[in-house]
Amino acid sequence: MDESRRLNADRYPPSLKDVTAQSWRARRRSTCLVQFPLRRPQATNKLDLNWLALAVASNRAKSSTDTIKTVIAGLNALLKERRFKLLSHIFSLIPVSMISPEIMVALLRTTAAVNELIPAWSSLLMRVRVELDARGLPSKKILIGLI
DSSP states (O other): OOHHHHHTTTTSOOOTTTSOHHHHHHHHHHTOSOOOOSSOOOOOSOOOOHHHHHHHHTTTSOOOHHHHHHHHHHHHHHHHTTOHHHHHHHHHHOOGGGSOHHHHHHHHHHHGGGGGGOTTHHHHHHHHHHHHHHTTOOHHHHTTTTO
């Protein structure tokens, strides 16, 4: 290695004659100030689905504001943890005939921004629309922006 290259070794990458690519990568990795994890951290908090039990327990009666807030907070917690498969599973199983119209709309509107990531979202929308029509409610007005 000539003198100028040795003096500027930190500034310029070495040629293939000087070092192998593998040792160059090792040297670059060792000087990195920030270490990035290879895997996403797993959710450490336990799963709380009390909001779902509350939604189903609200029955067909008009839901209170506190019940709706609790359901929205539960949905937001799952969205924050990116539990889209679980949400899809919940949406495929939730009995829309047993929940109030307010809860139906809360489920759909809270998750509307990520509906493409939740496979069962569109089927829930259709089931809610049919159920609202069956109850004699104006589903097109209630679900405006979702249909």
